[in-house]
Amino acid sequence: MDIPRETLAAYVQAAAALQGYELDAAQTAAVTLQFARIAQIGAAFLQDPLPPQAEPLPVFRP
C-alpha cells in the first residue's frame, strides 16, 4: 500500500477538521508525518486480507 503524499495530507487535514482539531500548518505537517508512519507500518497487514471468518478481538483474551 503506497499512499501518495498528497492523499495522506488531504486525509489528515479533512479528518482533523472532522474531529474538531484546530491545528496550525506546522502541527498539521507533524501530524501528517506521524500518520504516514502509521500507514507505512500498517501496510504490513493491511494488504494481507484475512478470511471473512477472522473475527476481531473486542477484548483480547488469550
Add this chain to the structure above:
Amino acid sequence: MSARALAIAAQIRSGTHSATEVLAQARARIESADRQFNCFLAHTWERAQGEAAAIDALRAAGRPLPPLAGVPYAVKDLFDIAGRTTGAGGVVQAYRGPAVADAAAVACMRAAGAVLLGTLNMDEHAYGFTTENSRHGATRNPHDPGRIAGGSSGGSAAAVAAGLVPLTLGSDTNGSVRVPASLCGVFGLKPTYGRLSRRGVFPFAHSLDHVGAFAGNVADLAALYDVLQGPDAADPACAQRPAEPTAGALALPRRLRVGILGGWFTRWADGAARAAVQRAAAALGATRSVEWAGAEAARAAAFVVTAAEGGALHAAALRGQYALFEPLSRDRLVAGSLVPAAWVVQAQAQRRAAYEQVLTLFAQFDVLIAPATPAAAPAIGCEELDINGQRVPTRAGMGLLTQPISCVGLPVCTAPVWPADDRPAAPGAPLLPIGVQLIAAPWREDLCLAAAQELERSGVSALRVPQRPESRLQGRHP
C-alpha cells in the same frame, strides 16, 4: 543490608533490622543517588513511615509477618496512590485530583507488607520507549548516565538497576517493561494479558495494557508477581482465574524445551543483541531456531491499535490542551486518533490470526527466546538507530522486538545478559547489558521464570549495581 527483597524481609522477620531502619537506609540512598539518575518523580515518605511502623508493630506483637514485610518499593507514575494525583508522567491529568483509593496492585503490595517510597519517571502517558520526559527530564541509565534507561517504565527499571529499591511496578503495552529492563540490566516480567488487575492504573491502549514488575533477581520477581495475582472483576480484561503461585516451584528441577525465535527477531537485532541470545541459548541448551511468520504483521497490528486507542483516549484533551501534552508524543496521539476504523478492525482480526499461529510453536517448545531490544542503550537524544544497516526512529524502533509478543498477550520474562568476558562493544565503551525475552504459552509465567532462573544459575544473567558514577557524569546532560 541486603539489596534483595526476600533477604530484607527475612532480616526484618528475624529482627536483624526493623522495617523503620530499612526505610531510613533506603531513603538516604535515594536522596543521595537519585540526583544522578532521575528515577523518582515524587516521594511518599509519610506513608512509608506509617507502613514501616505497622510492620514493626506486628513483629513486636509476635504476629506473623506478610511475605514482603518491610521491603521498599516504588511505582510508575500511572498507579493510583490514595490521596495523591496520578500524573501519568505529565500534567494533563491533574484535573482528576487525588485518587480516592490505591490501585489494585498497590493495595496488593500493602497487604503483602511492602513499603511504598514514591512514584517513578516514565514517558508521558506511557507513549514512548525512552523515558525522555520533556517536563520531568530524562531518566538516565545507571550503567552510563549519558544513555537512555528505556521506556516507558524507565524510572522503574533504572531504580532497581541503581540499587535504589529492590522492587518496582510498571506497565507494558508494547514493551514498556521489557525495553527498560533490557537496557538497564534488570529482570522484568510482563505476565499474560489479563493476568494482573489494571484497576487504578492510568490506561494507554486498553486492549494491550498489562501491569508488570521489575526486580534484581528471579526469586524476588516471582515473589512480587505472586502477591499481585488474583481475579478482579473491576478490571474487565482481568481473567477470572485463581492465583497460580510460581515462587515455590522455582526450586524444582525442570527440563525446558527452548527454541530460538529467528526471522523478524534476528533481522531487527544488531550484533550485540544476537550475541546476547546466543549466550542465553547456550546456557539453556537451545539449538533449534524457529520462525513465527506472523511476527511483522503482529507488530504492525499492535502499532495501529495502540495509535488508535491511545489517540481516541486523549482526543478530547488534545483538542483543548494540546500545548500541555508531551511534545515528543502529542503529534503521534493526534495522528492515532485519525486512523480509519477499518484499519483498527483489521488489526484486531490480525491479532487473532497471529495468536493462533504462534500457539502452534508451543507444541514443540516450552519457552522461546528473542532479544528484548534491537540494541543496547543509545545516547539520550539519539533520534535514529542503525540496525544492520537500516535506520529506524529510536522512539518507535526500540519496541520492534517486544511489540509482536504483547500483541498476542503472551507472558514474557526479560533477563539481563552481559557481554561475554565482559568485553565492551568498543575499547573504552561502557559495558552495557541487553535483555533476552523468555516467552511462554498463555498463563505459563512459571516457565518464563524458570528459564530466567536457569540463566541466573548459569551466571549468564545477574543484576550488576554500578559503582557511583559521579566521575562519568562530568560534562553530561544537566
